[in-house]
Amino acid sequence: MVKDARKTVQRLENDDKRALRDGFGDGMLILGEKDPRVVALCADLTESDRLVAFRGKWPERFVEMGVAEQNMIGVAAGMAHAGKVPFTASFAVFSPGRSWDQVRVSVCYSANNVKLYGGHAGLTVGEDGATHQALEDIAITRVLPRMIVLVPADAIEMRKATLAAARLKGPVYLRGGREKQAQVTTDETPFEIGHANLLRDGKDVTIIACGIMVREALLAAKELAGNGVEARVLDMHTIKPLDEDAILAAASETGAIVTAEEHQVIGGLGSAVAETLGAQYPVPMEFVGVKDTFGESGTASALLDKYGLLARDIVAATMRVLERKKRGGKMAGFAPSGKDVRKLPKAATTARKVAPSKQASASAKSKAGTGGKRGKAKRRR
């Protein structure tokens, strides 16, 4: 059931610029005071994940894990089994990225009360490049039974999410980020796991966003209003359990949905919303997110621009979805393309065969030979 948060939203341009990770650090400090069972485990990223203050105040409740995310999750599971409420912290690409099997078995299947903070998620980690840009973490966490997946919009909401995670018994994934941004919510904004926040109402279309894309969604809604389109904006901070009521109400009342996330479209918020709508109330949908590709180095803003994650991209998606809504949900001029969709990228073997013709040396030829053999072996598998 949606929470009306319209009166608590900040001005879109404000000076309160903080990153999601700052909210995590704030939340952990409050938890440290409130709940002696809370412990923090960190895989050599204490400053990056904003746990320096927690470590300073409660060294006996902080566990430095070194660069070992798999062990970190297992140790956290053990500490939970012994009565603690462990929060693990790393970058999302490493945990839950590297530690997924441990999260699956030692935490979720074992019903251990572990909270995972996946920091520096999304493209906005920026210059570190694709290896460090987690664009799959929502997908790999929400697929796990029992896992609760929270993707807060700003530092204020992250602080509340951290506190809410500790109150719940069971695994929770908190998705954090590095880049400072203007805050969207305020202390007064409601936060309840599983309840979307209504940040702006509209009758023409609903933009469902999570994480830093919530602010972009509000910017888009403002621009759309200038063009006579009234967009509803939902802050879907909880990806799982998904607020199906809010989604179904949005679909039936506005008739078109755009989702926006700093994550692969495959398996993320958009997929979750589509699963609900597909089964219960199909309406035209558009997805703003990363389209099955890796990121690259660059500033956060340059990346959001290049990969189509700005308000302007949400506006464009909204115009497309409104066009389809007008046509009664049918795609414009849809016809089979005739393209052979089974065509896969050219195999490495083909590339190797080409190589020796460019380089006539014997060594290149012999390399190509082994390459060919390897290729055959692969095909047999």
Added chain:
Amino acid sequence: MEDKELAIIANGARQDIVRMLLEAKAGHTAGPLGMADIFTVLYYDWAKVDPQRPDWEGRDYVLVSNGHICPVWYVTLAGRGFFPKDDLMHFRKINSLLQGHPHNETIPGVENSGGPLAQGLSQAAGIALALKRDKKANRVFCICSDGEHDEGQAWEAALFAGHYALGNLTLIMDRNNIQIDGFTNDIMNLEPLADKYRAFGWHVTEIDGHSIPEIRKALASADKAKDRPTMIIARTIPGKGVAEFENRFEWHGKPPNEDEAKKALAQLAQERQRIEKKSGWGRW
């Protein structure tokens, strides 16, 4: 408990393992038979556990990281009264208590879900750290295998337990030298194992995993090593007690058929008679 009494219980456990695997028509044979002596000593003589209160706060924690050897865990827990022995005959079947790999949530006495290897080691270390920081006296025991030390996580956990000087943690390695594809030292050489653990800051002791006095002695030495974790490398014979199964890696992951089980049970019954007649305890 007398050594002889424990030996008889371990022999009974082996017979139960054979029966339950025959009934299940699936499961692992070699590891469970090889570990019957150690499980028996741990649960009947050494670890503080209360079958009536599996979650008793004062208990010692016993984890099994190589979850596939769960038949011996289940047989031992049932023997100690954690759940009815009837459940053993439903092992691996639909709607049954005893899953093919252990599930902590549903099975009384099972402290950790296991199967994906090395995960138990980290969990055991986590429990040990939590207890140590709370200055609690409970001990943590974790059974693991040699083959699972191919996993990187095993070494992450070893490094961690050494670093945090977890004196309340004892690992017992089922050093039976086999894994699915063959002998461990052919598949991925682990030696020198004891030196490796020593280098990681552990107290290491190597024993005959079928000698009840040696098992007890090793556990006692673990209690004394308060400043660091203990690794007991227990040399065991996979398939122990049944000539046809012993030391053959083919028996890692398959159950006996009716004929094989019959022969196995006959051998184990003979073994029991030998135990009862034998005096002067050590290895038999």
